[in-house]
Amino acid sequence: MALPKFEYLAPKSIGEACAALAANPEAKLIAGGQSLLRVMKFRIMSPECLVDLKSIPGLRYVEHESDTLRIGALATQTDVLRDRVVIKEFPVLFEAIARIANTAVRNSATVVGNICVGHTASDPSAALLALDAELLVVSTSGERVLPIAELFVGHMTTALEPSDVVKEIRIPRPKSACGMAYLAHAGRGAMETPLIAAGAVLTTDGKKCVAARIALAGAADTPIRLKRAEKALVGRVLGDELIQTAASIASEDCTPDSDVYASSEYRRRLVAVYVRDVLRSASKRIDERDWEK
Numbered sequence: 194m195a196l197p198k199f200e201y202l203a204p205k206s207i208g209e210a211c212a213a214l215a216a217n218p219e220a221k222l223i224a225g226g227q228s229l230l231r232v233m234k235f236r237i238m239s240p241e242c243l244v245d246l247k248s249i250p251g252l253r254y255v256e257h258e259s260d261t262l263r264i265g266a267l268a269t270q271t272d273v274l275r276d277r278v279v280i281k282e283f284p285v286l287f288e289a290i291a292r293i294a295n296t297a298v299r300n301s302a303t304v305v306g307n308i309c310v311g312h313t314a315s316d317p318s319a320a321l322l323a324l325d326a327e328l329l330v331v332s333t334s335g336e337r338v339l340p341i342a343e344l345f346v347g348h349m350t351t352a353l354e355p356s357d358v359v360k361e362i363r364i365p366r367p368k369s370a371c372g373m374a375y376l377a378h379a380g381r382g383a384m385e386t387p388l389i390a391a392g393a394v395l396t397t398d399g400k401k402c403v404a405a406r407i408a409l410a411g412a413a414d415t416p417i418r419l420k421r422a423e424k425a426l427v428g429r430v431l432g433d434e435l436i437q438t439a440a441s442i443a444s445e446d447c448t449p450d451s452d453v454y455a456s457s458e459y460r461r462r463l464v465a466v467y468v469r470d471v472l473r474s475a476s477k478r479i480d481e482r483d484w485e486k
């Protein structure tokens with residue numbers, strides 16, 4: 194199917210991109226184009242103008258400082274999967290991205306573009322929520338840091354203004370023994386967003402859980418954190434009974450929709466199973482991690 198006609202702009206800096214977006218409310222930013230070009234082909238969206246991020250040098254990076262991992266706006270999903278720090282320290286993110294579509298899609302699609310779509314069943318979004326990531330957002334009025342928890346407003350709706358450009362994702366590096374895991378229920382096939390997915394990051398002091406972050410995709414109108422289930426784990430020794438309790442709370446606290454793929458009730462049952470399994474897996478990994486950097 195052919196694309197509708199559009200004007201094409203190739204800015205040389207983020208400032209130029211923001212100015213172009215601000216000057217034309219019908220313009221859209223394009224990164225890998227894996228989502229945007231598809232919706233344009235189906236005439237779900239017909240922006241008058243595309244502002245291409247790929248013309249801006251220096252945005253394709255995955256970099257690490259002592260306490261932060263930074264993923265640039267043009268880092269593809271494959272770039273992130275190949276990064277040695279992601280492989281070693283962020284299995285929740287690696288597993289979430291590795292399940293997306295296929296190599297061809299991951300070679301073009303960016304992680305930043307994925308979360309900017311605001312899809313409730315976005316795999317990277319659930320992982321990044323569990324990792325407590327932040328976004329560096331640039332607009333015509335300057336830069337601001339947006340916690341990822343504040344990005345998601347509704348299905349396919351984010352808190353970004355039309356002229357905002359997300360420059361990078363920032364993820365705090367783990368400082369003490371923690372375990373992470375991501376599990377997704379794929380539904381009918383590998384090329385689809387999950388029916389539901391769960392990501393978890395658990396930290397212990399050697400005995401008790403001192404911090405827990407659990408996030409779900411596809412289980413509400415946005416990706417969500419499960420604060421009540423997290424609270425149930427903190428201060429306690431992680432064991433199967435406790436994990437079952439947290440999983441039951443998770444299934445009570447999610448609000449999935451029914452659609453042609455699955456009923457709300459079926460998704461809620463999946464949440465109980467997948468939260469249980471992701472917590473088991475994350476807690477088993479706490480001792481397996483190698484903290485030598």
Ligand SMILES: Cc1cc2nc3c(=O)[nH]c(=O)nc-3n(C[C@H](O)[C@H](O)[C@H](O)COP(=O)(O)OP(=O)(O)OC[C@H]3O[C@@H](n4cnc5c(N)ncnc54)[C@H](O)[C@@H]3O)c2cc1C
Pocket residue numbers: 221222223224225226227228229230231246266292293294295298301302303304305306307308309310314315316317353357358359360383384385386387
């Ligand atoms: C066949 C197929 C299967 C897929 N399966 C899955 C799956 O299982 N799980 C999953 O999570 N995803 C899945 N996806 C979605 C895919 O991961 C996303 O399409 C992709 O990540 C979007 O990234 P992109 O770089 O292509 O963004 P684009 O399509 O270029 O842009 C997407 C949106 O984000 C905006 N945007 C892009 N970059 C920025 C920025 N820096 N700042 C502000 N706004 C920005 C654009 O304006 C646009 O609205 C699938 C896609 C395809 C084609």
